[in-house]
Amino acid sequence: MSTASVPLPAWINYGLIPLLNLFLAFFFSGLVVWAIGESPFEALKLLLAGALGRGEGIGFTLFYATSFIFTGLSVAVAIHAGLFNIGSEGQAYLGGLGAALVALSLDRYVPWYVTMPFAIIGSALFGAACAAIPAWLQAKRGSHIVITTIMFNFIVSSLMNYILVRVLIVPGKMAPESRTFLEGGQLPKLDWLIGMFGGRLGAAPLNFSFLVALVMCFLVWLLIWRTKLGYEMRTLGHSPTAASYAGMRYARIVMITMLISGGLAGMMALNPVMGASARLQIEFVGGAGFVGIAVSLMGRNHPAGIILAALLFGVLYQGGAELSFDMPTITRDMIVVIQGLVILFAGALEYMLRPAIVRVYQQISGK
């Protein structure tokens, strides 16, 4: 209890401590790799080379990071108002329906840059709709948002199953997915971005939604720290009693926050649905909503931190896939273990090292 209140300089708080946590995570991952008889250094080399070594690898890394930025922002916005949105997964899933409906209706008439704004709105609206009921239950009935958003992940999952199998499926086909969007419903690949650095994107699905994600980072920063709404959200997040003292309306802030949070999660669908596969597929979110929680925590709920954390997880996803391909003893499940260790050390045990670092810092700076 004695060190929690000791202020540390920003470079320790936001630089050294996360790096040490990351190092610990990799250290223990290395032990696991070593325990199954492989060389940890070789594994790390393969992982990094796979994720960052070539233009295509970087393209995949950024593609994954795009999804994590959206879901990370979704979680962060809610946390600023003191709400823990576990439902980004389901909100992104339903957001995919919004994006797909727009793409399916417009793709044969207009080019992609006309479709995209509507698709952004569509995905955000569907994501927000998915967050609206838990938000209302929290605001008016006091049902805990953690529970209700988790339940909505299941509800959305079943609903999407039904829609894909019964409604959007292409007649005569077995795969539960929509028809492939025409070019007017696809987001262009970012070959030029990788090209700027002399690489080749190859088959990597990095697409325009990456830029949308970066714009959203800026808008979220603006919302949280520069608007009156953001001010009210942060007040509520830090101190509900101070918010009620100041005359801020709890129900209104909870509703708006969760709609924005759900909207951001919904936009994540642009990336896989319109950017990569050009169709709505079953379970396309693939856990990105839950990764968003870790990304937001690691990024200290700040857009800049979220970008960095999302990149880290992008590296783990892409590098991990390459690693399990090159080292058959390291299976997909092993990669999940490593990701779990990163979440454990960087997210859950974020402050484990802090007391020790405070002591060292005091000894060095005190003299």
Next chain:
Amino acid sequence: MTGKAPHLSLDLSKNEPAIELVGIDKKFGAVHANKNINLTVAKGSIHGIIGENGAGKSTLMSILYGFYQADQGEIRISGKPVTIRDSQAAIAAGIGMVHQHFMLVENFTVLENVMLGAEGGQLLRQGVSSARKELKRLEDDYGLDVDPDAVIEELPVGRQQRVEILKALYRGAEILILDEPTGVLTPAEADHLFKVLKVLRDQGKTIILITHKLREIMAITDTVSVMRRGEIVATRKTTETTVEELAELMVGRRVLLRVEKGDANPGKVLLSVKNLTVKDSRGVTMVDDVSFDVRAGEIVGIAGVAGNGQSELLEAIAGIRKPASGEILLDGKPTAGADPAELRELGLAHIPEDRHHMGLVLKFEEYENSILGYHRESRFGGAMLNLDEIRKQAEDQIEKYDIRPPNPRLKTANFSGGNQQKIVVAREIERNPDVLIIGQPTRGVDIGAIEFIHKRIIEMRDAGKAVLLVSVELDEIRSLSDRILVMFAGKVVGEQSGEANEQALGLMMAGIAA
């Protein structure tokens, strides 16, 4: 209380020391919380430690109780050097602590609380019966009667405090540290506590009393040390010092202990409360059919022991809590249904009791708190925050109210209690409200800031504002108020003029009709 030896040892230097602190030094980053503290407390004496907030009293006691480790220096108990790594070690060394906020399990009995952490073995049964015997002995020896089977939450606060003391004694404490022990007590309960402390002293226990109340120091201690900015600036025999000298030592300059104010010129009624009943979230009636008026140009004080409905009354007037029935009128107009933001527009300002949870967001920077509740005003921007304007007016308030350090970008939690309170006071008074309601304006605030805040409150009155003041500090109520209402169990049980005598008020506060 039989066989009590009269306390004759006026020359305490003859007694062997119970505690010696030698050269204790502690830094938190750039903050030098304790500077080379040397302190000797004689066995069998009551030693007071007085100082402003942030003077380092709590740090020093936390070092003694093992919450912090000193960077340098030595602690000696009965002449032997000891290392106190944690509270377990402190207990083993015979040090007991009675915290300001009790560390009791509310739904346990007295006996269970006393035993907690000292159960003696895996099976409870033998422990219970021996603990009961031991507790009985302690109660008899020190005149601390409490029913061992009473549940804590059903006991009055004064009794709960006795349980805390018994807990420490049960663990074999020879040295008792009491941190602001009278903050939650009625005057009568405080008197009783002092009697208990004297008995403990006469039986050979050593007591360290941390307080900011000069009166208590004078009433009960044998010796007193004054702390200022991390240092002990003076140690005196209590009989050889005065309240004025101690106050000056604490602040470092002469202070006005009495508030100077002229006569009130009450005008028309600005705030009117009619048959107000307020219930808490569990449906328990906290304010019971209360009616009163506050006129322009007067300060109405509400006295009472904490928890008798004052908080709920303030929250109802401020629009935070919905009344169950009754009416509140601002300048003759009913306010039913108005939320705190709308009431602010109608000219009501509220300095809340609890600045940490209500009046401020501690994680915000200072300038962000300077608009809390007024942030919707158009001069602070439309949808976006007009940061230039907000920081400018924050700087104005900082200058006008001498808020230190004068940095609107500093996190609010890093200001001292007095300066935090000034941030709230500045924000609420600077909007020039017609009606000002105030809860505990100077709780945890140092003497210099108290003087300043009291002056501002009087100025508001003299400017023709209606002021409603709630405080558990009887001195504060008496020195500021033109009229005093006493609340007990949710009702206004009496009204007195500003010159009310303390005994009469004390009886009313205890629910005994005067």
